Amino acid sequence: MDTGADEWSSRLGFILASIGSAVGIGNIWRFSTIVGQNGGGAYLIPYLCAVFLVGLPMMILEMQAGHRLRAQVVQAFHAARSPLRHAGWVVCILVTGIIGYYLVVTGWTLAYVVFSLSGTRELFGVFTASFAPIISFLASAAICGAVISFGVRKGIERITTLLVPAIFVILAGMVLIAVQLPGFAAGVSYFLTPDFSVLADPLIWGAAIGQVFFSLSVGYGALLTYGSYFRSGGEIPRSAAIVTAADLLVAILAGLVIFPIVFSYGLEPAAGPELAFTTLPLAFALMPWGSVIAVVFFTLLFFAAMSSAISFLEVPTVTLASMARMTRRRAAVIMTFVVSLIGLPAALSYSAYPLRIGGVPVLDLMDETFGTFGLSVSGLLIAVTFSWFVDPEVIWGDTAKSSFLMRLVIPLCRYVIPAALVIAIVFRAASWVLTAG
Ligand code: PHE
Numbered sequence: 001m002d003t004g005a006d007e008w009s010s011r012l013g014f015i016l017a018s019i020g021s022a023v024g025i026g027n028i029w030r031f032s033t034i035v036g037q038n039g040g041g042a043y044l045i046p047y048l049c050a051v052f053l054v055g056l057p058m059m060i061l062e063m064q065a066g067h068r069l070r071a072q073v074v075q076a077f078h079a080a081r082s083p084l085r086h087a088g089w090v091v092c093i094l095v096t097g098i099i100g101y102y103l104v105v106t107g108w109t110l111a112y113v114v115f116s117l118s119g120t121r122e123l124f125g126v127f128t129a130s131f132a133p134i135i136s137f138l139a140s141a142a143i144c145g146a147v148i149s150f151g152v153r154k155g156i157e158r159i160t161t162l163l164v165p166a167i168f169v170i171l172a173g174m175v176l177i178a179v180q181l182p183g184f185a186a187g188v189s190y191f192l193t194p195d196f197s198v199l200a201d202p203l204i205w206g207a208a209i210g211q212v213f214f215s216l217s218v219g220y221g222a223l224l225t226y227g228s229y230f231r232s233g234g235e236i237p238r239s240a241a242i243v244t245a246a247d248l249l250v251a252i253l254a255g256l257v258i259f260p261i262v263f264s265y266g267l268e269p270a271a272g273p274e275l276a277f278t279t280l281p282l283a284f285a286l287m288p289w290g291s292v293i294a295v296v297f298f299t300l301l302f303f304a305a306m307s308s309a310i311s312f313l314e315v316p317t318v319t320l321a322s323m324a325r326m327t328r329r330r331a332a333v334i335m336t337f338v339v340s341l342i343g344l345p346a347a348l349s350y351s352a353y354p355l356r357i358g359g360v361p362v363l364d365l366m367d368e369t370f371g372t373f374g375l376s377v378s379g380l381l382i383a384v385t386f387s388w389f390v391d392p393e394v395i396w397g398d399t400a401k402s403s404f405l406m407r408l409v410i411p412l413c414r415y416v417i418p419a420a421l422v423i424a425i426v427f428r429a430a431s432w433v434l435t436a437g
Contacts, residue, residue, distance in 0.1 A: 006152035013157040014230045020160035020307030022247040026215040028254040036269040042195035046208035055212040057412040059240040065386040066227025073221040080389040091378040097370035099312040100343030106305035107136035116294040124278040128350040137347040145336030149329045163303040170300040174257045183264030191259045219379030222311040380421040387413040
């Protein structure tokens with residue numbers, strides 16, 4: 001029976017699919033939002049430290065664990081110690097929560113592709129006062145489930161080898177346009193000038209670590225799952241370094257597009273999550289060729305979001321297929337249905353029926369609980385399980401001795417990353433208690 005035990009056709013296929021997972025709205029929408037809200041370039045130093053000290057080692061650990069144990073999330077935890085399989089289920093549940101709202105935002109990008117193609121300049125407020133966000137959310141979930149149902153090689157790999165190169169080409173073209181804008185220098189200096197005074201603020205460091213995990217797709221088991229389909233050959237550390245570099249490059253190129261546009265048209269760089277959907281369309285309306293640029297920009301966002309959403313949905317789908325011994329296709333149908341239910345309140349919260357809890361839209365609450373807090377928890381479970389509870393020889397083989405840098409990765413995974421995540425969890429919980437009290 002086909003329970004999805006499929007594999008990548010080549011190392012390139014594995015790398016492109018992993019880049020597809022990492023490069024997402026996190027790089028373009030969330031990164032520029034956070035940079036804008038944290039005073040521009042100030043944020044870049046903690047971000048870069050977090051990428052290399054926390055994100056990359058964690059990515060190597062996850063891919064390596066999947067590759068060596070050849071197992072999906074729950075089985076991999078089970079292989080470490082059998083009671084730890086419950087921790088594997090926790091990771092699966094958290095991922096399923098995240099994908100629910102991630103597909104809502106993916107749906108927004110899809111709707112904006114359609115609007116910009118038809119030449120309508122839809123205001124975000126008008127869009128979210130209709131039921132269109134529900135339709136675009138369900139359409140995105142269906143596309144995502146359909147791709148996964150075709151399997152690793154014929155579904156995920158085939159689609160990501162098309163989308164990922166397209167993302168780079170589109171982004172490079174947009175940088176060429178941004179360079180010619182009058183506000184290019186102002187935008188770049190806002191984006192890239194570091195401010196050393198903020199380095200003493202622990203919240204900035206916590207925010208940087210959270211963003212790096214989200215952006216690199218580490219801590220959710222997605223890259224562990226992708227690593228498990230990489231059967232032949234080794235070179236995981238080098239593949240992880242390429243994926244990390246590509247992710248960083250996209251985040252920086254996206255900043256080099258967005259901030260010059262913001263400064264050229266006198267917009268607000270700290271506009272928050274609405275930046276991409278509210279602020280930028282204002283600029284597109286004023287730019288020469290703006291309607292074409294809008295189509296291209298939202299297509300970029302949609303491709304990036306979809307290739308990430310696919311890797312999210314793959315985690316619970318392949319887990320269900322192998323634990324319940326059903327075909328991948330059936331598991332994909334069931335999981336698409338489940339995430340459509342889970343995401344529905346989030347989709348409603350930005351629609352004509354604005355569902356809120358305590359005045360906060362459900363989508364924002366889900367981002368806070370699953371995307372930020374839940375991510376630290378599942379990252380901690382993964383880091384601790386695979387660096388403490390599995391024989392290092394099993395996870396690392398000869399890789400650990402291969403270079404000086406690799407000898408750094410293991411202590412980073414054992415001590416530094418869990419410590420950073422525990423601090424992040426405590427800070428977040430404390431801030432909840434303080435605001436509630
Ligand atoms: N990395 C994706 C982004 O930047 C989000 C993501 C996280 C996707 C984890 C899959 C798994 O948008």
